[in-house]
Amino acid sequence: xxxxxxxxxxxxxxxxxxxxxxxxxxxxxxxxxxxxxxxxxxxxxxxxxxxxxxxxxxxxxxxxxxxxxxxxxxxxxxxxxxxxxxxxxxxxxxxxxxxxxxxxxxxxxxxxxxxxxxxxxxxxxxxxxxxxxxxxxxxxxxxxxx
Numbered sequence: 287x288x289x290x291x292x293x294x295x296x297x298x299x300x301x302x303x304x305x306x307x308x309x310x311x312x313x314x315x316x317x318x319x320x321x322x323x324x325x326x327x328x329x330x331x332x333x334x335x336x337x338x339x340x341x342x343x344x345x346x347x348x349x350x351x352x353x354x355x356x357x358x359x360x361x362x363x364x365x366x367x368x369x370x371x372x373x374x375x376x377x378x379x380x381x382x383x384x385x386x387x388x389x390x391x392x393x394x395x396x397x398x399x400x401x402x403x404x405x406x407x408x409x410x411x412x413x414x415x416x417x418x419x420x421x422x423x424x425x426x427x428x429x430x431x432x
Contacts (some may be wrong), residue, residue: 293344296330297307297343298343298344301339301340301342301343301344302340303363304336304339305337305339305340305352306336307336308333308336308339309333309336309337311332312328312329312330312332312333312336312411313329313333315328315332316329316330316407316408316411317337317404319407319422319423320324324411324428325407325410326406326407326408326409326411326412326414327375327410327414329407329411329414330411330412330413330414330415330418331409331414331418333411333415334414334415334418334419334422337349337352337353337419338419338422340352340370341383341422341423341426342426345426346423346427349419349423350423353419354402357415357416357417357419357423358416358420359416360412360413360416360419361412361413361416361417361420362416363409363412363416364408364409364410364411364413364414364415364416365409366409367406367408367409367412368406368409368410369409370405370409371383371402371403371405371406371409372406374386374402375402375403379392383402383406384402385401385402385403386401386402387399387400387401387402388400388401411415
């Protein structure tokens with residue numbers, strides 16, 4: 287066992303943990319973004335950063351196995367969510383992109399507020415992840431980074 291293999295094992299473990307922490311933190315920023323600093327854009331960038339570090343260490347094929355769907359699908363799902371958030375208020379005779387809110391009392395968590403701004407932010411989150419990963423994976427495949 288040489289130093290290189292020992293360093294790679296440590297790096298692989300750290301990157302696997304780092305990716306999980308980055309995704310969890312990005313979801314936290316996504317969920318608090320419509321009331322406080324954060325939101326779908328910065329959350330998507332942070333999640334993408336975790337995925338990019340994972341791809342650098344393990345390769346694009348391993349990243350594809352982790353995320354399970356193609357990055358282009360993230361773009362389509364995100365655009366669909368943005369469209370739903372934009373058009374849903376028109377079903378209630380209000381203007382497009384008007385915020386609609388639902389309040390629900392959850393026994394353990396208390397009162398939860400959810401609405402179309404969260405749907406919109408989630409769409410932006412998915413689009414940002416999809417665009418960044420599509421670009422990075424394309425570059426890594428051209429450079430044969432595996």
